[in-house]
Amino acid sequence: xxxxxxxxxxxxxxxxxxxxxxxxxxxxxxxxxxxxxxxxxxxxxxxxxxxxxxxxxxxxxxxxxxxxxxxxxxxxxxxxxxxxxxxxxxxxxxxxxxxxxxxxxxxxxxxxxxxxxxxxxxxxxxxxxxxxxxxxxxxxxxxxxxxxxxxxxxxxxxxxxxxxxxxxxxxxxxxxxxxxxxxxxxxxxxxxxxxxxxxxxxxxxxxxxxxxxxxxxxxxxxxxxxxxxxxxxxxxxxxxxxxxxxxxxxxxxxxxxxxxxxxxxxxxxxxxxxxxxxxxxxxxxxxxxxxxxxxxxxxxxxxxxxxxxxxxxxxxxxxxxxxxxxxxxxxxxxxxxxxxxxxxxxxxxxxxxxxxxxxxxxxxxx
Amino acid sequence: xxxxxxxxxxxxxxxxxxxxxxxxxxxxxxxxxxxxxxxxxxxxxxxxxxxxxxxxxxxxxxxxxxxxxxxxxxxxxxxxxxxxxxxxxxxxxxxxxxxxxxxxxxxxxxxxx
Numbered sequence: 001x002x003x004x005x006x007x008x009x010x011x012x013x014x015x016x017x018x019x020x021x022x023x024x025x026x027x028x029x030x031x032x033x034x035x036x037x038x039x040x041x042x043x044x045x046x047x048x049x050x051x052x053x054x055x056x057x058x059x060x061x062x063x064x065x066x067x068x069x070x071x072x073x074x075x076x077x078x079x080x081x082x083x084x085x086x087x088x089x090x091x092x093x094x095x096x097x098x099x100x101x102x103x104x105x106x107x108x109x110x111x112x113x114x115x116x117x118x119x120x121x122x123x124x125x126x127x128x129x130x131x132x133x134x135x136x137x138x139x140x141x142x143x144x145x146x147x148x149x150x151x152x153x154x155x156x157x158x159x160x161x162x163x164x165x166x167x168x169x170x171x172x173x174x175x176x177x178x179x180x181x182x183x184x185x186x187x188x189x190x191x192x193x194x195x196x197x198x199x200x201x202x203x204x205x206x207x208x209x210x211x212x213x214x215x216x217x218x219x220x221x222x223x224x225x226x227x228x229x230x231x232x233x234x235x236x237x238x239x240x241x242x243x244x245x246x247x248x249x250x251x252x253x254x255x256x257x258x259x260x261x262x263x264x265x266x267x268x269x270x271x272x273x274x275x276x277x278x279x280x281x282x283x284x285x286x287x288x289x290x291x292x293x294x295x296x297x298x299x300x301x302x303x304x305x306x307x308x309x310x311x312x313x314x315x316x317x318x319x320x321x322x323x324x325x326x327x328x329x330x331x332x333x334x335x336x337x338x339x340x341x342x343x344x345x346x347x348x349x350x351x352x353x354x355x356x357x358x359x360x361x362x363x364x365x366x
Numbered sequence: 367x368x369x370x371x372x373x374x375x376x377x378x379x380x381x382x383x384x385x386x387x388x389x390x391x392x393x394x395x396x397x398x399x400x401x402x403x404x405x406x407x408x409x410x411x412x413x414x415x416x417x418x419x420x421x422x423x424x425x426x427x428x429x430x431x432x433x434x435x436x437x438x439x440x441x442x443x444x445x446x447x448x449x450x451x452x453x454x455x456x457x458x459x460x461x462x463x464x465x466x467x468x469x470x471x472x473x474x475x476x477x478x479x
Binding site for chain 1: 422
């Protein structure tokens with residue numbers, strides 16, 4: 001069955017795109033027949049010249065049969081397509097409202113799949129381009145009573161940073177939204193506010209300038225900005241003199257201190273810029289994070305890290321039962337975490353696709 | 367009438383080719399020759415009807431072709447039946463035999479004196 005399909009496709013392909021080849025083959029084929037015919041006549045006692053003459057006569061002067069052969073090569077497919085297309089146009093004109101619904105269905109279906117694919121692509125399909133990304137884990141806060149899962153707050157991150165020996169470092173990040181002014185084209189900036197060790201935990205070096213320093217997480221010192229590569233190119237024309245330039249973010253002056261390398265993306269996609277996560281008077285326990293990433297020390301397995309986490313969670317609960325009641329944490333390999341988050345979206349997109357195509361097919365057949 | 371006749375003949379020609387190719391893999395000349403011999407010279411296929419029919423059948427996927435070397439040592443395009451062609455042959459053959467039986471029955475009615 002497959003081989004038949006392949007042969008059929010090859011024939012179609014040849015007749016559509018290589019008509020010369022088919023023509024040459026036909027000539028060879030017919031020449032052979034002609035030569036056999038000449039031989040046949042000679043076998044019946046004709047001279048070669050007479051035989052050729054007779055054969056030519058038999059072939060006649062018209063090439064009508066060649067035209068018939070060529071007709072059979074002409075793919076019925078293309079002809080059918082044109083006819084189908086005309087027919088659908090007539091049908092669509094007859095029922096404009098219906099046509100609009102169909103076109104909208106297609107547009108939404110295609111648009112949604114494209115949008116979903118770009119998310120899937122940026123989050124799951126692009127490999128984690130961090131140093132030794134297999135040693136990165138995402139830390140999750142577990143509410144024991146119902147096993148509900150959250151991102152830990154900054155206080156948890158700080159505790160784990162101090163006390164978990166399996167981690168060489170642990171960093172947190174959250175969303176930042178600002179209006180960038182004081183530049184040629186003011187615009188809204190979706191960025192990340194990150195702990196000062198964020199880039200070193202991921203193992204990413206800036207392409208230009210530097211990353212954040214420890215004092216920049218102190219309130220009043222955090223007015224520094226790191227640009228992501230694409231944003232630097234789009235907004236600052238890729239100008240290296242951008243370092244030390246002052247821009248206004250929400251009307252506050254920020255100094256550009258670094259530019260990240262191309263292709264750097266975080267768990268939230270590709271933010272345009274980064275600012276330090278300033279601790280200040282805001283107590284760390286109320287600091288919302290959307291991601292807490294830790295790096296395992298060399299030679300430490302996920303299981304070892306998890307058992308250390310369990311012990312720490314237990315001792316925290318013991319030290320302050322009211323505050324740490326119901327607290328547990330889990331280490332998830334970063335890659336699993338990212339792909340795991342995307343998997344339902346992927347399924348949803350596939351379902352959406354099949355629903356839209358089904359409805360289109362259904363409507364087409366009515 | 368002429369149209370019906372042509373259709374009938376074309377169908378018959380295709381059946382002849384399918385049946386003959388079910389016995390062996392053949393190039394155009396040998397195929398025509400074999401039909402002539404088996405029909406005891408009653409049926410002769412000329413290139414003018416043979417090649418259009420072969421290419422039509424190939425295009426429909428009932429037969430397939432492969433370049434090989436003929437007895438005379440020349441490169442020749444050999445045709446053979448595909449699985450689809452074999453199914454087609456079975457159906458067409460049954461239809462033709464039914465038609466032949468029907469015709470035969472009618473033609474063999476006893477005539478009045």
